[in-house]
Amino acid sequence: MEEGKKIINIHGHKVRVSELKGAIKDLVGKRGLSGSFYVEKEMTEAERKASFGDDPPPYYNVYRYAFFE
Amino acid sequence: MNVQQVPPTEASGLKEWIGLKRSDSRCRPFAVIMKSADRCNYFCDYCYVEDHCALPIMPIATALAAIEKVLAYVGPRRKVNFIWHGGEPLLAGRRFYQQIADFCRQYHDNKVEHCIQTNGALATEQFLDFCKETGFTVSLSLDGPEDITDAHRHTATGAATFQKTMRTLAGVRARGMAPGCVCVLHQGNAGRVEDLYRFFSTNRINVRINPVVKSGRAATAYNNLAITPAEFGTAMCRLFDLWFDDDYRIQLEPLYTILGNMIAPTVWGCDYHGKCLESIIAVNPDGSVYPCGRFAGMKNFRLGNILQDSNLDAMFAREPFVSLNGRGPETVEGCAACDFVNICNSGCMVTAYMARQRFTDPDYYCEGRRMLFRHIANRLKRHLENIQEE
Numbered sequence: 072m073e074e075g076k077k078i079i080n081i082h083g084h085k086v087r088v089s090e091l092k093g094a095i096k097d098l099v100g101k102r103g104l105s106g107s108f109y110v111e112k113e114m115t116e117a118e119r120k121a122s123f124g125d126d127p128p129p130y131y132n133v134y135r136y137a138f139f140e
Numbered sequence: 141m142n143v144q145q146v147p148p149t150e151a152s153g154l155k156e157w158i159g160l161k162r163s164d165s166r167c168r169p170f171a172v173i174m175k176s177a178d179r180c181n182y183f184c185d186y187c188y189v190e191d192h193c194a195l196p197i198m199p200i201a202t203a204l205a206a207i208e209k210v211l212a213y214v215g216p217r218r219k220v221n222f223i224w225h226g227g228e229p230l231l232a233g234r235r236f237y238q239q240i241a242d243f244c245r246q247y248h249d250n251k252v253e254h255c256i257q258t259n260g261a262l263a264t265e266q267f268l269d270f271c272k273e274t275g276f277t278v279s280l281s282l283d284g285p286e287d288i289t290d291a292h293r294h295t296a297t298g299a300a301t302f303q304k305t306m307r308t309l310a311g312v313r314a315r316g317m318a319p320g321c322v323c324v325l326h327q328g329n330a331g332r333v334e335d336l337y338r339f340f341s342t343n344r345i346n347v348r349i350n351p352v353v354k355s356g357r358a359a360t361a362y363n364n365l366a367i368t369p370a371e372f373g374t375a376m377c378r379l380f381d382l383w384f385d386d387d388y389r390i391q392l393e394p395l396y397t398i399l400g401n402m403i404a405p406t407v408w409g410c411d412y413h414g415k416c417l418e419s420i421i422a423v424n425p426d427g428s429v430y431p432c433g434r435f436a437g438m439k440n441f442r443l444g445n446i447l448q449d450s451n452l453d454a455m456f457a458r459e460p461f462v463s464l465n466g467r468g469p470e471t472v473e474g475c476a477a478c479d480f481v482n483i484c485n486s487g488c489m490v491t492a493y494m495a496r497q498r499f500t501d502p503d504y505y506c507e508g509r510r511m512l513f514r515h516i517a518n519r520l521k522r523h524l525e526n527i528q529e530e
Contacts, residue, residue, distance in 0.1 A: 078529060081226045081403050081524055082157060082159075082403065082521075082524065083526045084524035084525065084527075085528060085529045086524055086527050086528055086529065087527065087529060091527070092384055092387065092388070092448070092523055092529040093387035093388025093389075093397065093522075094383070094384060094388045094395075094399055095403065095520075095523075096388070097388055098399060098403065100398055100440075102404045102406075104403065104404060120269075120400070132189060136493075
């Protein structure tokens with residue numbers, strides 16, 4: 072599906088991904104959210120490479136430090 | 141410091157809206173705070189490092205033993221972040237990190253990442269080249285614009301540090317690495333969040349905001365640094381609005397993580413998911429192991445020694461780990477009934493303990509966290525309602 076027409080369900084709201092605020096749009100990609108918000112996948116290395124190129128970034132920041140992608 | 145109040149029961153329906161979350165800690169990376177140096181070339185007013193280790197620099201043999209034992213415990217499937225920390229970790233020297241990188245090449249089947257949390261003063265061009273070549277990620281420290289940063293981040297003689305940090309940051313950026321910073325929120329900048337946001341956004345610097353913790357040197361200067369939980373909440377709510385409305389120019393933590401935790405089924409962030417003890421340890425230069433970098437050096441919380449104990453399982457099976465690991469919404473007063481329990485999980489045990497030496501207290505910033513959670517939830521709900529398809 073075209074990115075602009077992709078629909079996602081977040082907390083019962085069916086919303087077009089292209090209309091989401093930038094931070095949420097980014098989260099949809101980074102956390103692998105699709106379809107229902109209940110679907111969250113851990114990306115395989117191949118998927119991460121497909122999303123981010125040959126130099127997949129580390130996990131996004133999860134500690135009190137500031138290591139960003 | 142204010143005495144922490146037990147939060148009142150919430151009844152806004154947000155608990156049901158946020159929903160239950162997955163709690164399997166194995167889906168998160170395992171972090172090892174490696175205190176490669178327990179001395180620092182700076183003398184920041186709010187440094188939280190507690191009692192210093194007798195050994196100022198970690199011997200390479202200790203570092204390699206720690207890596208070996210951690211990877212044996214974690215296994216090949218789960219990612220491990222080795223976070224080289226201090227003090228100032230670059231006091232250990234480039235050769236130390238080159239040996240680390242060389243040693244880790246044998247673990248090509250493991251998912252290993254290295255990060256350095258540094259003030260940047262000793263980051264030479266050669267060191268940054270090394271980071272680029274080996275994939276070591278660099279995080280710096282800045283509290284915002286020059287006048288704010290230099291007010292509390294200085295050398296022992298009082299020399300300013302902002303310009304040096306910015307030069308290092310430019311060196312990081314020039315090598316194609318994402319510049320990231322930690323910013324301590326304190327009395328000097330909590331009332332200037334517009335200036336903070338403008339600075340980081342204009343300079344395209346990803347930033348993590350950490351409120352000041354009453355520990356180490358910060359405890360001595362606390363009257364001049366402390367912010368109340370409500371001041372923390374007010375500043376962070378304003379920061380969220382600036383950031384959310386700016387259409388994601390920078391990654392701003394922990395706002396990005398909190399927003400993600402609200403919409404995704406897994407909670408991330410060591411002070412949000414409630415399983416920090418299953419996800420983090422800290423190793424001091426002498427090999428002593430602690431449950432978190434913020435407990436490092438505090439004898440009551442020493443779990444063992446990486447050179448003497450046979451493995452991590454043994455340390456995790458005894459006190460004080462077992463008692464600490466029991467802290468959570470069931471044992472912390474007021475948490476179970478809170479609207480935000482599923483994305484907060486009683487917050488950070490270090491901030492709770494540092495305030496009143498009680499693990500049954502909620503996170504010291506509990507009131508501010510609830511303000512922020514509610515603000516983000518309400519803004520998210522309004523946004524989703526406004527763009528909902530028919």
